[in-house]
Amino acid sequence: MSIKTAVKAALSVVIIALVLHNIDERLLLATMARANAGWLLWALGWFIISKIVGALRFNILLAAEGVELPARQNLRLYWIGMYYNLLLPGGISGDGYKIKLLMDHFGATFKRMFAVSLFDRVSGVVALGQLCLVLAIGIPALRPFWWVAIFGLLISIPVSKLVCRKFGGELDKVWGVAMLLSLAVQIAQIVATLGIVLALGEAACWLEYSLLFLVSSVVAMLPLTIGGTGARELTFLWGRRFYPLIRKMPLPLLSCFT
Numbered sequence: 001m002s003i004k005t006a007v008k009a010a011l012s013v014v015i016i017a018l019v020l021h022n023i024d025e026r027l028l029l030a031t032m033a034r035a036n037a038g039w040l041l042w043a044l045g046w047f048i049i050s051k052i053v054g055a056l057r058f059n060i061l062l063a064a065e066g067v068e069l070p071a072r073q074n075l076r077l078y079w080i081g082m083y084y085n086l087l088l089p090g091g092i093s094g095d096g097y098k099i100k101l102l103m104d105h106f107g108a109t110f111k112r113m114f115a116v117s118l119f120d121r122v123s124g125v126v127a128l129g130q131l132c133l134v135l136a137i138g139i140p141a142l143r144p145f146w147w148v149a150i151f152g153l154l155i156s157i158p159v160s161k162l163v164c165r166k167f168g169g170e171l172d173k174v175w176g177v178a179m180l181l182s183l184a185v186q187i188a189q190i191v192a193t194l195g196i197v198l199a200l201g202e203a204a205c206w207l208e209y210s211l212l213f214l215v216s217s218v219v220a221m222l223p224l225t226i227g228g229t230g231a232r233e234l235t236f237l238w239g240r241r242f243y244p245l246i247r248k249m250p251l252p253l254l255s256c257f258t
Contacts, residue, residue, distance in 0.1 A: 036199040043195030050188035054078065057123070057181035061116045064170040067106045077101065095121075115167040119178070126160045127182035128214050131190065135211045186214070212236060 055078035062069055069077070081094030099113040133149040136142045164175040171178075193213050197206045216235035 031200060034200075036201075039195045039199035041195075043192040043199070046188050046192035046195065050185045050192065051078070051082070053181055053188060054124070054185045057178055057185065058116070058120050060174050060177055060181070061120055061171060062102070064174045065108065065112050065116055066170075067102060067108055067113075069102075069106075112169055115169060115171065119164060119167050119171055122163060123160070123178050123182040124185065125218060126156055126179065127186045128218050130156055130183065131186050132211060132214045135190075135207055135214070138207045139211065186217075189217075190214070 052075065055075045056071075058078055059069055059071065059074040062074070077098055081098045083094065084097050085094035095117040099110065099117055102108045102113050103110060130153055133152045137146050137149050160179060161172075161175055164178075165172050190210050190213075193210050194206055197203060197209050202209070212235070216232040219232065219235045
């Protein structure tokens with residue numbers, strides 16, 4: 001085990017211990033017991049839809065680079081990559097697996113497959129940021145800073161286009177479609193979040209929950225822990241202090257969606 005992996009493992013343990021220390025187990029169990037199963041199934045369904053759209057985005061990026069992968073195989077590869085991202089040390093292990101497989105079976109170069117995988121992630125982060133700005137405008141405490149959100153939204157479009165061009169190859173040709181699909185992915189996850197919030201009878205706090213969920217999604221992508229373990233939960237633990245309305249919610253319920 002490398003020093004870097006050991007540090008990540010230690011940090012993961014510390015974060016999990018910190019989160020568990022702040023969870024009221026009895027409140028968690030009571031909340032789960034009264035949750036509406038129908039809305040939880042709604043959330044699960046939209047979560048699956050978000051991943052299917054994400055797989056479609058990845059396949060479009062591959063096609064732009066000349067890798068024609070059947071939709072069913074692509075979806076299977078995408079799900080396996082998600083599993084490896086959680087199972088193996090490091091948050092990009094699944095991407096490494098996909099790159100290796102595509103190189104072996106399609107003769108693709110490492111440089112182009114790495115560019116595809118990286119832009120796939122970058123487009124998702126941009127969409128997360130855009131939705132965060134949109135939702136922030138709807139929160140009364142943040143509404144006075146609406147001009148910051150509008151500026152961020154406007155600047156994100158040319159910046160993402162410029163970043164796409166930096167990746168080279170043919171990705172620039174599908175930039176618009178990729179960004180729209182990235183937004184669709186995140187919107188589907190927000191709808192899934194709505195299902196969890198409704199299942200718990202906390203509809204009035206949906207905007208706050210959703211914004212914190214999006215922020216936690218960005219944090220979970222950072223290579224700070226093994227597979228992002230605990231990063232999302234820690235974001236909820238600290239982030240809820242900024243939103244008095246969301247302090248009542250047990251931490252793991254929204255963070256179970258990645």
